[in-house]
Amino acid sequence: xxxxxxxxxxxxxxxxxxxxxxxxxxxxxxxxxxxxxxxxxxxxxxxxxxxxxxxxxxxxxxxxxxxxxxxxxxxxxxxxxxxxxxxxxxxxxxxxxxxxxxxxxxxxxxxxxxxxxxxxxxxxxxxxxxxxxxxxxxxxxxxxxxxxxxxxxxxxxxxxxxxxxxxxxxxxxxxxxxxxxxxxxxxxxxxxxxxxxxxxxxxxxxxxxxxxxxxxxxxxxxxxxxxxxxxxxxxxxxxxxxxxxxxxxxxxxxxxxxxxxxxxxxxxxxxx
Ligand code: ARG
Numbered sequence: 636x637x638x639x640x641x642x643x644x645x646x647x648x649x650x651x652x653x654x655x656x657x658x659x660x661x662x663x664x665x666x667x668x669x670x671x672x673x674x675x676x677x678x679x680x681x682x683x684x685x686x687x688x689x690x691x692x693x694x695x696x697x698x699x700x701x702x703x704x705x706x707x708x709x710x711x712x713x714x715x716x717x718x719x720x721x722x723x724x725x726x727x728x729x730x731x732x733x734x735x736x737x738x739x740x741x742x743x744x745x746x747x748x749x750x751x752x753x754x755x756x757x758x759x760x761x762x763x764x765x766x767x768x769x770x771x772x773x774x775x776x777x778x779x780x781x782x783x784x785x786x787x788x789x790x791x792x793x794x795x796x797x798x799x800x801x802x803x804x805x806x807x808x809x810x811x812x813x814x815x816x817x818x819x820x821x822x823x824x825x826x827x828x829x830x831x832x833x834x835x836x837x838x839x840x841x842x843x844x845x846x847x848x849x850x851x852x853x854x855x856x857x858x859x860x861x862x863x864x865x866x867x868x869x870x871x872x873x874x875x876x877x878x879x880x881x882x883x884x885x886x887x888x889x890x891x892x893x894x895x896x897x898x899x900x901x902x903x904x905x906x907x
Contacts, residue, residue, distance in 0.1 A: 766800025
């Protein structure tokens with residue numbers, strides 16, 4: 636699985652607005668603590684042999700540290716998101732500029748349909764799963780499918796707290812995945828259940844600690860702390876959890892996976 640990601644040091648990370656049920660302006664971010672948590676997370680990811688590319692955070696884009704929402708990357712092509720909320724739309728240009736300067740070809744998908752990148756689109760073996768409803772529109776996926784040249788297994792989300800697919804679903808490779816069953820409509824759940832030989836159903840407590848919002852690096856699963864049942868379930872299947880505290884980021888509704896964009900999700904990185 637992934638060996639190269641894009642991250643953004645949260646030097647301007649704040650809660651300035653409320654666009655998901657986790658965010659409360661009154662629940663202030665402790666800036667120093669957030670930076671320390673992010674740096675530790677970066678170290679843990681690098682210790683696994685993953686290359687971390689960095690984009691600088693724009694002062695006026697407090698959520699830009701959640702790079703998973705930038706778009707998706709296919710080899711040397713970058714397809715940027717159309718953010719649902721105005722509050723995050725200004726990030727689009729910053730990400731596009733970074734990818735252009737890194738010599739990627741930028742291919743946009745039709746406006747006005749909104750979609751939020753790897754937050755809602757995750758490859759799993761030879762399938763690609765796409766979550767929709769809160770941040771990604773069903774119609775956007777029609778076009779994304781053409782641009783990707785891949786069929787998308789569309790799963791509808793059903794709980795606002797799990798507003799992006801990566802908050803409630805994590806493909807682990809080799810027919811395994813973790814998911815939060817209640818976060819999907821009955822149909823959505825069935826699609827997931829049909830595609831995997833073995834699913835870890837994450838319970839209510841650990842799902843709210845973002846257990847599924849994990850970055851999978853071969854057999855290592857980088858995830859938030861405080862999810863002992865998930866850690867055990869992973870271990871039983873031959874996976875090792877690498878725990879890293881992200882509670883400052885959970886205040887904005889994100890954890891490990893949201894803080895990383897896989898640059899090799901759809902095939903190897905093309906060096907230019
Ligand atoms: N505050 C951000 C938002 O609401 C958090 C994004 C989390 N990212 C993710 N991939 N789930 O947009």
